[in-house]
Amino acid sequence: MGARDLQVVLHGRRILDVPALAIPAGRWTAVVGPNGAGKTTLLKALAHLLPAARGRVQLMGRDMEDWSGRSRARTLAWLGQNEGGTDDLLAHDVVMLGRLPHQAWLGAPSALDRAAVENAMRQTQSWDWRERPLGQLSGGERQRVLLARALAVHADVLLMDEPLANLDAPHQADWLLTVRALVDAGHTVVSVLHELGMALQADELLVLAQGRVVHQGRAADAACRAALASVFDHRIAIHQVAGQWVVLPQ
Numbered sequence: 194m195g196a197r198d199l200q201v202v203l204h205g206r207r208i209l210d211v212p213a214l215a216i217p218a219g220r221w222t223a224v225v226g227p228n229g230a231g232k233t234t235l236l237k238a239l240a241h242l243l244p245a246a247r248g249r250v251q252l253m254g255r256d257m258e259d260w261s262g263r264s265r266a267r268t269l270a271w272l273g274q275n276e277g278g279t280d281d282l283l284a285h286d287v288v289m290l291g292r293l294p295h296q297a298w299l300g301a302p303s304a305l306d307r308a309a310v311e312n313a314m315r316q317t318q319s320w321d322w323r324e325r326p327l328g329q330l331s332g333g334e335r336q337r338v339l340l341a342r343a344l345a346v347h348a349d350v351l352l353m354d355e356p357l358a359n360l361d362a363p364h365q366a367d368w369l370l371t372v373r374a375l376v377d378a379g380h381t382v383v384s385v386l387h388e389l390g391m392a393l394q395a396d397e398l399l400v401l402a403q404g405r406v407v408h409q410g411r412a413a414d415a416a417c418r419a420a421l422a423s424v425f426d427h428r429i430a431i432h433q434v435a436g437q438w439v440v441l442p443q
């Protein structure tokens with residue numbers, strides 16, 4: 194996906210200013226940067242969730258405005274932070290919401306929908322809580338249900354804002370495997386991450402600061418690590434341990 198002249202002004206402040214952006218298809222891009230850099234704002238603007246956004250966003254080569262809401266919802270899955278309004282729903286029904294773009298108007302879920310929900314819940318190990326209201330789950334359990342909802346869409350493009358929030362280490366590792374499998378199957382994943390060591394395992398890094406893209410490139414490149422150190426005012430130390438990047442605060 195991509196964007197041109199993307200701007201967000203809120204209460205008279207320019208929050209985001211991205212003249213041109215191309216996110217490679219079939220790869221995993223991690224969006225990183227300090228608090229307040231505009232990462233969530235960028236992701237929401239790309240997802241067409243921010244009425245205040247100006248500019249052009251393209252999804253699979255077509256302007257967002259040219260997509261019907263339904264086909265866009267089938268093509269682009271969203272995992273956001275602190276989403277309200279679904280606490281009273283059973284976890285299973287929350288995940289089924291991910292199948293809405295595939296269902297006929299007022300139609301019952303098909304066998305395919307039910308299988309997609311079960312597979313996604315088993316993949317995130319949340320199937321055991323399917324009969325529990327979302328509001329009664331722990332932060333990590335809830336996050337895994339919401340991840341299942343995004344996976345159940347079977348979308349070509351997945352946008353995830355802080356998907357690792359509240360996940361314990363094994364489930365962070367599972368998330369990584371899930372993303373790798375998605376990308377291997379040709380999907381595009383864009384995730385905002387604060388876990389910089391995980392972000393450095395992405396294919397591409399998009400580094401934001403003060404509402405601007407200050408670097409975009411292959412995460413394996415030294416230039417990405419230099420850009421990271423710079424936007425965090427050199428308050429991080431990046432080490433390689435057993436072939437993986439470890440980022441420590443300093």
Ligand SMILES: Nc1ncnc2c1ncn2[C@@H]1O[C@H](COP(=O)(O)OP(=O)(O)OP(=O)(O)O)[C@@H](O)[C@H]1O
Pocket residue numbers: 203204208226227228229230231232233234235
């Ligand atoms: N509704 C709003 N009204 C005014 N300013 C806002 C609003 N939402 C966000 N901002 C401001 O926009 C800037 C970018 O916010 P955003 O949430 O995109 O940052 P972020 O990079 O995701 O931050 P974090 O790492 O803290 O989650 C911040 O300075 C924030 O205060």
